[in-house]
Amino acid sequence: MTTLGLQGVTGRTGGAVLEAATDREDVTVAFGISRTDPDTGIRVYRPDERAAALEAHAPDVVVDFSEPAAAVALADVCADAGVPLVVGTTGFDDDQVATLRQASKRIPVLKSTNFARGVQALLAALGPALERLPGYDVELLETHHSGKRDAPSGTASTLLDRIAEYREFETVPGREGIQPRDTEEVGVLARRAGDIRGEHEVMLAGNDESLTLTHRAEDRGVFAAGALDAATWLLGRDPGWYSFEEVVTADRA
Numbered sequence: 001m002t003t004l005g006l007q008g009v010t011g012r013t014g015g016a017v018l019e020a021a022t023d024r025e026d027v028t029v030a031f032g033i034s035r036t037d038p039d040t041g042i043r044v045y046r047p048d049e050r051a052a053a054l055e056a057h058a059p060d061v062v063v064d065f066s067e068p069a070a071a072v073a074l075a076d077v078c079a080d081a082g083v084p085l086v087v088g089t090t091g092f093d094d095d096q097v098a099t100l101r102q103a104s105k106r107i108p109v110l111k112s113t114n115f116a117r118g119v120q121a122l123l124a125a126l127g128p129a130l131e132r133l134p135g136y137d138v139e140l141l142e143t144h145h146s147g148k149r150d151a152p153s154g155t156a157s158t159l160l161d162r163i164a165e166y167r168e169f170e171t172v173p174g175r176e177g178i179q180p181r182d183t184e185e186v187g188v189l190a191r192r193a194g195d196i197r198g199e200h201e202v203m204l205a206g207n208d209e210s211l212t213l214t215h216r217a218e219d220r221g222v223f224a225a226g227a228l229d230a231a232t233w234l235l236g237r238d239p240g241w242y243s244f245e246e247v248v249t250a251d252r253a
Contacts, residue, residue: 008066015177113154115226
């Protein structure tokens, strides 16, 4: 049984993680961390009580779905306590990522912008598509619920990083007015509406044809399941910087 702490327990995805954990026999959430304290069925600590929570419960791993500043603060506390950390928060700036990487020198840190296994398949398929269609235009569309703060999404940024492994380009965030398309650009459009869990579409077009690679999350439970898999996989690892791709790859070994 892997014992977890969960920062962001009252958020959309954090709540899904808590719910998913109740259906599994290999993990249990011992406590949460949140600015609010609704009835979650577990002890919920305030952000300034992070160190006390880790000392009181001695979790095997802590999972974070909060916001960048809170995740960075948690990383420092986990590093001091020697507790592994899974980070699902997105929207970090470069300095915040550097702080997380600094913590990974002391503890295992697994950071992912998306814990859906299908997204890993999308990333794996994108490389060969770009190799086989080198002259094709590339466009990226992502859609999320109206409450999502960062745009483009963390997953969209990860997809752009994968595209950058195969070609040089300039990112164009949407288009307005007279703006003819340059061959060396990737247009990125972010839509926010309703309670959409997450949709990402990469289109490659040229030679009188188009290829579209799409991932659509139907329920936040898919992210929660992946995060719990990551937490159990991270247990016992050496300090370092890990990815969800490694978890999925290990499952195929």
